Amino acid sequence: MIKKNVVAGLGEIGMPIFKLISAKNETIGYDINEKLIDAELWNKYEKLKTSFLHICIPFSDKFVQNVVKSFKQFEPEVIVIHSTISPGTSKKVQDKVGIPVIYSATRGVHKRMLRDLKRYTKFFAADPNMKNSKSAISNYIKLMKKCGVKYKKLSNPLTLELAKIVVDTSYYGWLITYSQISKMIADKNNVDFDEMWSFSDEIHKFLGNRPKMFPGFIGGHCVIPNLELIDNNLLNLINDINLDYSKYLKKTKL
DSSP: OOOEEEEEOOSTTHHHHHHHHHTTSOEEEEOSSGGGSOHHHHHHHTTSOEEEEEEOOOOOTTHHHHHHHHHHHHOOSEEEEOSOOOTTHHHHHHHHHOSOEEEOOOOSOGGGHHHHHHHSOEEEEEOTTSTTHHHHHHHHHHHHHHTTOOEEEOSOHHHHHHHIIIIIIHHHHHHHHHHHHHHHHHHHTTOOHHHHHGGGHHHHHHHSOOOOOOOOOOOSSSHHHHHHHHOOTTTTHHHHHHHHHHHHHHHHHO
């Protein structure tokens, strides 16, 4: 029996996911902005039963509620969450819907996300104790293979939820934060920032542990917003220093 995939949320993550999956599978996209929905595909596949419901909506206080709403609308066999979420959210969703929930964190740069989806390994995890989790995992692997995506399974969703925030976006922010600090120190002592950092070039070349980052203001909607998902006092220093650096940049431009 032919079944469809549904991608809920057609934004900077959802649209590339939709393009990736729909290229090889019967797929429809859903978004609160109806202009983003491909009406032709919707009419063609809407009545098919849903295998995977791919969640690509931004995280909010109503995230679980919104996922449950989509679950009731499309009645999928499995839910796959591609959004960056607060640790423990996959479990909360699973407890509400009673079907396997796979968390599959997304990596890549928004402007080239479709390319990066195939460039990076797609990590995923599901609760091994959930009924039908083995078949859900097996079918998800088949889907990734069909889409030409590399994959790796972790032991549980919580590990991957933390990995996305702690060792991806927050770590990236931490490196930029140190660059901001070093830039302010260099300016205070009237020395050239790039010349000072040249001292670490060979060390980084041989050991790979002295990365030089550009000391810019951290904007966008990944690094800083994701800090709120974990709410760690030490990691929150990234936001505090970033705000101080913003004030510093304004003063130096006067």
